[in-house]
Amino acid sequence: MLPQNCAISGRAVNKSKAKREITLTIGIFFDGTGNNAPNTERALRSCGAGYHDLNFSGAESMLAKCVRDHFGFSGAEAVSYNTYFTNIYWLSRLYQQGLTTEADEAQSVVYIEGIGTEIDQPDNLVGLGLGLAETGIIAKTDKAVSKIARHVQDMLRVFQNQQQDCVFVVTTVRFDLFGFSRGGAAARHFANRVHARDSEIIKAINQGMAHSACVGTPVVKNRFIGLFDTVAAVGIPTHHLNRHVTDTGDVNLSLATRVAERVFQIAAAHECRFNFALNSVGPDWPELLLPGAHSDIGGGYLPVVTENVFLSRPETETVPFDRPDVQTRVYQKAFAQLSILTASPAMAALARVNNISAETWYDGRMPLDRYGQMQKRCFAALTLRNRVVKNRWSTVALRVMRDAALEAGVRFNAIDPTLPETALPDELVSLSAKAVVMGKAVRQGQSSQAFSLQEMDMLATKYIHCSAHWNAIDTDADGRILGGAFPSELIGFISRPDEQWRRTVYHMDARRR
Known part of the structure; x- marks a missing residue:
């Protein structure tokens, strides 16, 4: 009591x-x-980075390097600082x-x-x-x-x-x-x-x-x-x-x-x-x-971040060195994944307005086959490249x-319209007002006007991040893709999509949808 x-x-x-x-x-x-806001603030202060200093596509790697140099943290230890x-x-x-x-x-x-x-x-x-x-x-x-x-x-x-x-x-x-x-x-x-x-x-x-x-x-x-x-x-x-x-x-x-x-x-x-x-x-x-x-x-x-990610799981196939990559089984399999993306409610808009490609790359450091012919290890996956998102x-x-x-x-308190971190760009003002109305309608058990196809395409072009993927693309100095395939889905791809790129939802009664 x-x-x-x-x-x-x-x-x-x-x-x-x-x-x-x-x-x-x-x-x-x-x-x-x-x-962790204090850790974020500490990292930005130590790196001398304000909002405008991070408003470019290379800010992510710049901040990660700064955190590593100042605090000695990298990878999983540095998530809240980056x-x-x-x-x-x-x-x-x-x-x-x-x-x-x-x-x-x-x-x-x-x-x-x-x-x-x-x-x-x-x-x-x-x-x-x-x-x-x-x-x-x-x-x-x-x-x-x-x-x-x-x-x-x-x-x-x-x-x-x-x-x-x-x-x-x-x-x-x-x-x-x-x-x-x-x-x-x-x-x-x-x-x-x-x-x-x-x-x-x-x-x-x-x-x-x-x-x-x-x-x-x-x-x-x-x-x-x-x-x-x-x-x-x-x-x-x-x-x-x-x-x-x-x-x-x-x-x-x-x-x-x-x-x-x-x-x-x-x-x-x-x-x-x-x-x-x-x-x-x-x-x-x-x-x-x-x-x-x-x-x-x-x-x-x-x-601002730049997204370079695989949108299908990179797979490999050993083939004769002179076989065209587009004739490999892994390329055909990667290309077929595009229809799954476009059918997913979570990915359809992103697939509609962004350039998604089926790419191949190879590792030629392979032994000769049993007939003495040169081989290559061919990789293939869907990729999303150089996408700048705010x-x-x-x-x-x-x-x-x-x-x-x-x-x-x-x-x-009211949101300060002059504070750049929380201010609305002009093109989002009307969408914000619509979202607020949608929230009110949901709370009252009513329906409201949804976002139009044109509005969704604008959001998918500039503002919606592609969080589900099969890892970031790693490249060499010449821009060639390196590796990408892992034997373990569980360990190797922590951001992998759910089945058919459709999110699992658990309701309050513990039922899965």
Whole structure:
């Protein structure tokens, strides 16, 4: 139970003082897997790179080299240093803090860095890959709990400084929860801890109120849960660490009808990676399917990236050296994959407006065949080359989520139209307004006008990233493709697409769609 009577420095509350009812609200923002705003900020500062310094196609390799030189981190250890700020970070910056104008409510913000990361530390491969251990999903909810007491205490201090001759009746302690990717899973798990009156959360609230003048037993509840494309992808040992299953172990993703006043999720319509199955909130809660890949919705892409990727699995065939590559079995197989891409809802627009080619390359360092003839090892795959993509579409998802939260009573500051990181390009202004209307319609159980073919083609040309692929293309100094084939699909191709380039969706009832 929460304290019936609280005291200041051990002194009993003066019952003759006027009583004033107040509400304490804590906004907790769980960032995505491999996303860590302090690490991103540290990397950019050390590299002397601002937004405009990253607004060119070579920024990705420049930042990676800088992080390696300054911090000694590369590969999986450097994920959070080489990514950009997410919508979770921007929302945490916009979340109003302090008292309302009516002075009966206070808001405070807690930012929790993404799964697999810690501030000023190399990233953790177990956390990144499996969502487990000391940087895993549940551990991040524990970290959020550890911050509650201080934020409760700080908010009460603000009230007391404003009106010292008053006894405060804390009627409600409530949470606004936001999460992206596995951070969405953390937000959902934390919400269930609140709903179940988790003893550690109650203890933390007690500690925060222990030295304040207050009376009553506040209600503890969740007001709003805002999710960007929840992907739990928990590697459960009993499933041989396979993340592509409905079972999330001890991570509780269920969202009962009374777990919060409002729940809203934005899901990525163009995400289809095998390892990124969507944990939907449907059919119980509203969910908007918005154009874009996973991080087009939650954010985190650098301002500009250049994509050079395989869109079919590179395969090999040993053939006579003089055989034309286009006559090989692997070339014909790669070319046939194009029809699968164009039939996929997640890839059709990208395939329609981008140049996708069936390419071949070979390794001539082969022994003679049994007849003494020269051979070559021929490779073939579909490729997407030199595609420049911007990160501006995620700012639309930011606006859609902010609108949903405002509708639920959450207090946010306005988005600064002059801030380049969150400003809308002119060509996205009308689409952003349409997306906000679509979000409202979904929350009201109504239909709305979809994006036109022309609008989708524009997004697919400039803004939607191709997240599902069979690895980045590696080339030599002359631009010739090197290798690309791996014997293990599981280990060699972590960004590979799901079956037929169609995303797996797990609904709240654990059914797969």
